[in-house]
Amino acid sequence: MTDTDGDALHTAGAPDKWARFRTELFELGARQEAYERSVINLIASDNAVPGWRARSLPYAGDMIQEGIVGKRPFAGAALHNELERVAAEIACEVFGTDHAILQSHSCSQANQAVYQGLLRPGDRVLALRFRAGGHLTHGMRANFSGRDYAFGFYGVGPDGRIDYEEARRTAKEFRPRLVICGSSSYPWSYDLDELRSLCDEVGAYLHLDLSHEAGLIAGGAFACDLRAADVVTMSLDKTLRGPHGAALLCRAELADRMDAAVHPGTQSSFPIRRLTDAATALLESRTAAFAEYAGRSVALARALGRRLLAHDARAVVGGGTDKHYLLLDTRRVFGHDGRGAEALLEELGVLTNRQSLPHDPSDRFRDAGGLRLGTAWLSSCGYTTEDAEELGELVVHALSGRDRDTCAAAFRELTGRHRPGDVRGMTEFVPAAN
Numbered sequence: 291m292t293d294t295d296g297d298a299l300h301t302a303g304a305p306d307k308w309a310r311f312r313t314e315l316f317e318l319g320a321r322q323e324a325y326e327r328s329v330i331n332l333i334a335s336d337n338a339v340p341g342w343r344a345r346s347l348p349y350a351g352d353m354i355q356e357g358i359v360g361k362r363p364f365a366g367a368a369l370h371n372e373l374e375r376v377a378a379e380i381a382c383e384v385f386g387t388d389h390a391i392l393q394s395h396s397c398s399q400a401n402q403a404v405y406q407g408l409l410r411p412g413d414r415v416l417a418l419r420f421r422a423g424g425h426l427t428h429g430m431r432a433n434f435s436g437r438d439y440a441f442g443f444y445g446v447g448p449d450g451r452i453d454y455e456e457a458r459r460t461a462k463e464f465r466p467r468l469v470i471c472g473s474s475s476y477p478w479s480y481d482l483d484e485l486r487s488l489c490d491e492v493g494a495y496l497h498l499d500l501s502h503e504a505g506l507i508a509g510g511a512f513a514c515d516l517r518a519a520d521v522v523t524m525s526l527d528k529t530l531r532g533p534h535g536a537a538l539l540c541r542a543e544l545a546d547r548m549d550a551a552v553h554p555g556t557q558s559s560f561p562i563r564r565l566t567d568a569a570t571a572l573l574e575s576r577t578a579a580f581a582e583y584a585g586r587s588v589a590l591a592r593a594l595g596r597r598l599l600a601h602d603a604r605a606v607v608g609g610g611t612d613k614h615y616l617l618l619d620t621r622r623v624f625g626h627d628g629r630g631a632e633a634l635l636e637e638l639g640v641l642t643n644r645q646s647l648p649h650d651p652s653d654r655f656r657d658a659g660g661l662r663l664g665t666a667w668l669s670s671c672g673y674t675t676e677d678a679e680e681l682g683e684l685v686v687h688a689l690s691g692r693d694r695d696t697c698a699a700a701f702r703e704l705t706g707r708h709r710p711g712d713v714r715g716m717t718e719f720v721p722a723a724n
């Protein structure tokens with residue numbers, strides 16, 4: 291970024307103040323970009339987007355739109371209707387669903403629309419417990435979900451896998467109207483046949499929240515049959531590598547209710563550009579390069595885990611992963627709680643996030659006993675499985691209290707091998723002019 295055309299900002303009132311703000315913003319922005327190039331990012335919800343994308347998007351305009359296709363409150367919507375129709379069609383083709391809405395500003399908001407479309411305030415919902423991997427929009431008391439609906443929870447067994455018997459038992463007693471399957475920190479695949487039959491038995495809707503897994507599913511790296519669900523939500527910006535926002539997908543019978551729950555139910559306007567950016571990301575997910583990126587994300591998480599497990603068999607919760615992240619038990623293995631381990635690695639140039647683990651004493655973040663280590667960013671930047679194994683070894687050294695300067699230098703050397711700007715491109719979709 292350059293600070294070249296700010297003069298107009300300096301004309302009205304207290305010019306020094308506006309100039310100072312502008313300088314501060316540009317300096318901070320540049321420092322943030324430099325910082326991101328200098329660290330290894332293992333935050334599972336982050337990713338690095340191919341640099342060419344910004345130059346090869348279908349629409350660069352600024353218009354917003356509101357409402358659903360064919361029912362707009364603004365003039366000039368004919369082409370917007372067509373763009374939204376095509377984008378939704380692409381999403382349906384990629385994920386094998388009947389209906390798609392790509393308007394939500396985030397997956398939290400898409401979840402809000404699902405609850406509003408299927409439930410009345412106070413209705414009962416069954417979801418995965420937070421420390422077993424659930425998300426705050428799945429019934430945390432401080433969140434709208436926990437305030438507006440009556441949540442019950444199912445958990446995981448000693449092997450770290452969902453206890454489907456407990457889920458069925460609880461569902462029969464609790465009689466939920468909605469069952470949520472989805473997670474922020476559950477590294478295994480889901481038994482959707484079990485959950486579908488459980489929902490059929492108690493007469494509940496099944497909502498799959500695939501915020502994290504969307505790109506892995508699109509890229510063929512994580513098996514998940516969306517047709518088992520009544521409604522699906524997913525982030526566009528995590529493993530799918532699109533713009534920030536979410537998709538809401540559903541069966542044809544629920545299309546009108548979900549449309550109404552998005553608009554006017556939970557939001558008004560959305561930018562057309564995000565819709566077309568999302569559709570482009572979905573098209574990219576059809577390429578061999580994307581499938582390779584998705585598969586490597588999982589392979590990197592497993593390679594990282596191998597080294598951690600070689601140090602201590604308790605290090606990786608459940609002993610492995612089917613996804614782009616794993617859970618590291620830092621308290622039992624290294625004597626650091628999640629917050630301490632996160633801070634220690636941050637100082638050495640490695641970004642992670644503290645994570646509640648199934649055996650923690652509570653769902654509170656201050657009790658979090660470990661870290662979630664994600665690999666989507668690594669995969670996008672071109673890291674190899676050998677790099678990931680080396681990274682695992684370095685994480686062990688760092689958390690075991692080896693000399694800090696030596697550890698920091700080793701992480702720096704690894705960081706220098708790959709850069710966010712090196713994101714492996716999906717050249718099939720780069721127009722020839724670029």
Ligand SMILES: Cc1ncc(COP(=O)(O)O)c(C=O)c1O
Nearest residue numbers: 396397398425472473474499501
């Ligand atoms: C399972 C799950 N659902 C929903 C969300 C919310 O997504 P957003 O941050 O886009 O609101 C997350 C975020 O990480 C998540 O992990």
